[in-house]
Amino acid sequence: MNDISATPVNVDALTAALQAALSARKHLLDQRHEMPLRLFNGFYEGFPNLVVDLYGRTLVLYNYAHKPSDADDALEAASEFFQYALPWLSAILVKARHGALEEEKKGRLLWGSGIDRRVRENGVAYAVDLRLNQDASFYLDTRHLREWAKDNLEGKTVLNTFAYTGSIGVAARAGGASRVVQLDLSRTFLNVAKESCTINGFPIDRLDYLAGDFFPRVSHLKRDGARFDCVFVDPPLYSKTRGGKVDLIEENHRILNKVRPLINDGGWLVTINNALFVSGGEYWQMLDSLCADGYLSVEATIPVPQDFIGFSETPAGVLPADPAPFNHATKIAILRVRRKDAMAKADTE
Structure with a gap:
């Protein structure tokens, strides 16, 4: 190139x-x-x-x-x-x-x-603040995931962790989710999520916007016995706080295991890894290891939109790591969750 x-x-x-x-x-x-x-x-x-x-x-x-x-x-x-x-x-x-x-x-x-200050995608309006951050406050590579959330989460309870400006949670609400909890370290980012809900006419419950560190917030939800039908996990490449460390290259599995107890039996764990130097094969191997105990299974993968990558009419470059079987370094997988307690109960009935 x-x-x-x-x-x-x-x-x-x-x-x-x-x-x-x-x-x-x-x-x-x-x-x-x-x-x-x-x-x-x-x-x-x-x-x-x-x-x-x-x-x-x-x-x-x-x-x-x-x-x-x-x-x-x-x-x-x-x-x-x-x-x-x-x-x-x-x-x-x-x-x-x-x-x-x-x-x-x-x-x-x-x-x-x-x-x-706003855009519209798949019939849903989103607030944007194009000068909020180094990016533009709205991730274009997760368009198909927002579509999945809108199409599959009617009547479901949702936890959107590392929510940023909350677009995935807003899409879930647009699809009829009964409750969406948005969790992010920054209240400023969550305020954009609230604005998106306002322009769509969705009610806002301040208790569903959790500003704070992922680790203590998730621990608190566990202590309270909170359960969700779907949990989204879209962490940064690397961060370290007093509560814990996020490392998508070396320790992605730790973040996913952290939220598993919050998911209802039969629910979904949606994971996103955008580490450029983690190949699709390596990521798939990590998912396989998580599924080895039988309580998780990969139900689907979500591709990145073609416009985000480029079309066949234009020359393609070479990534630092091969994303296959995913089509981009933003690797999105939907995992179906089974709970040990629910499976044990089913075995005794």
């Missing part, structure tokens, strides 16, 4: 790549211009320091160059291309992953005004 931080960008080649990527995704653009999409993934489509996402009418350009100024030509070319190709755009933000200032990482306005 070309490296736009190491050599001057070939503007004509980049423009051609952007055109090919947009053409492959044209069928996904909705008429109301509300659907969030990835329009260009340079890691897979030839220019690894540029990623382009669309949130409503706001375009977000991610600059991954280690020296951000090295990508200036690419950013200018991308901005000009999309202003022409998508004349209904209202604003363009640039986020520099290696920016010296926090403002550069969270996003500066490159063009336009009126940055979008």
Whole structure:
């Protein structure tokens, strides 16, 4: 793949790549211009320091160059291309992953005004704060998981751990979940989840928004005898707090075992691992080991949307680790849970 931080960008080649990527995704653009999409993934489509996402009418350009100024030509070319190709755009933000200032990482306005504050996906509205963090407050790679949550959790109780801005929990609520508990370390992030519920007309119970460390919060739920029909676990790659450590490379299984006692018999444990250097084979082996006792079984895997990765019309890059049997480094699996006490009771009846 070309490296736009190491050599001057070939503007004509980049423009051609952007055109090919947009053409492959044209069928996904909705008429109301509300659907969030990835329009260009340079890691897979030839220019690894540029990623382009669309949130409503706001375009977000991610600059991954280690020296951000090295990508200036690419950013200018991308901005000009999309202003022409998508004349209904209202604003363009640039986020520099290696920016010296926090403002550069969270996003500066490159063009336009009126940055979008909400998007709509699969009939559900979501609040977004595109300058909230280094990302854009809404994960595009879990679109199909939100669809699964909406389609499968009617009447169910749900715990969404490491919820961030709560989009998966909001999708579950939109599908008729009877209760959704959102758990995240940051109250600021959970406030975005509340805003999403408000714009959809969902009632808000402040007791269902748990701000705090995952480890003591989960322990407290266990002590209270809390049970859920579905628990989502989407932790960061690595974090360490006074309560415990999250390590998706070496100790992913510990987090999953931590929440298993909270899940009703016949319920689901949904696990997401986005560690780029953990292969799909390694992750599957970890899941196999968890299922060895017979109380967990892999029911399904959820693919990452094709627009997030790139289409066959565009050249694919090479990942640090092969994600197969998953289609991306964001590896999503749905596990069916059996409880030892329930199975023992069934054996005696």
